Amino acid sequence: xxxxxxxxxxxxxxxxxxxxxxxxxxxxxxxxxxxxxxxxxxxxxxxxxxxxxxxxxxxxxxxxxxxxxxxxxxxxxxxxxxxxxxxxxxxxxxxxxxxxxxxxxxxxxxxxxxxxxxxxxxxxxxxxxxxxxxxxxxxxxxxxxxxxxxxxxxxxxxxxxxxxxxxxxxxxxxxxxxxxxxxxxxxxxxxxxxxxxxxxxxxxxxxxxxxxxxxxxxxxxxxxxxxxxxxxxxxxxxxxxxxxxxxxxxxxxxxxxxxxxxxxxxxx
Numbered sequence: 022x023x024x025x026x027x028x029x030x031x032x033x034x035x036x037x038x039x040x041x042x043x044x045x046x047x048x049x050x051x052x053x054x055x056x057x058x059x060x061x062x063x064x065x066x067x068x069x070x071x072x073x074x075x076x077x078x079x080x081x082x083x084x085x086x087x088x089x090x091x092x093x094x095x096x097x098x099x100x101x102x103x104x105x106x107x108x109x110x111x112x113x114x115x116x117x118x119x120x121x122x123x124x125x126x127x128x129x130x131x132x133x134x135x136x137x138x139x140x141x142x143x144x145x146x147x148x149x150x151x152x153x154x155x156x157x158x159x160x161x162x163x164x165x166x167x168x169x170x171x172x173x174x175x176x177x178x179x180x181x182x183x184x185x186x187x188x189x190x191x192x193x194x195x196x197x198x199x200x201x202x203x204x205x206x207x208x209x210x211x212x213x214x215x216x217x218x219x220x221x222x223x224x225x226x227x228x229x230x231x232x233x234x235x236x237x238x239x240x241x242x243x244x245x246x247x248x249x250x251x252x253x254x255x256x257x258x259x260x261x262x263x264x265x266x267x268x269x270x271x272x273x274x275x276x277x278x279x280x281x282x283x284x285x286x287x288x289x
Contacts, residue, residue, distance in 0.1 A: 048163040056094040063130035074115040097151040111141035172283030185225030188212040231274030
């Protein structure tokens, strides 16, 4: 068969298939925001008679992802979940506006939940970072979406970073004779005693969150609290965090959020 005839036949065979492909709507800021909002919801808590804010929660979206935009948003949400520890501003925004009598309606509370995400400067910026990255992975563009600032690259050694991780897994004895408690990525920490380094402090908190979320690590850390004096527990916690197993967990957690922090540990 001549080459020209083969090309004509291929075009005839392919044309109906191409014509039948579903047309994806153009990607816009409003469409992507609305899709991301499906992963945040307000939930009424009858026991305490107040609304709760669920950010990027799997139970918020009622239907499984099907379209390209839904899949893109779901993948962006997976990127964002490790950052939920940093969403104090979003929670403050939501609870300050829903803690009233009478409480807002479900429609109002849901609107406030959506607003809370975009009112939080850190969270909204991270959301657009995640969305823009997912667009780039798929070769897609959004004409009117914000262009988030890329984090400046930072390189540190494990020895530089480690004190900031240890500061957020912090043994405390609240009074003389009281049992030792270990606070993980909470308001009780030892970061204030370290040199001011916002990037490493934030990374330490995010890595500590990974230990709190990992069942095995969390259980092992809790078990250390009863194994001696405050000084002994502090030494054991630091030894545990600097073990090869813990180092792998921390390095994996940092790699998951490097797109947001810009931080790379050179000897992970």
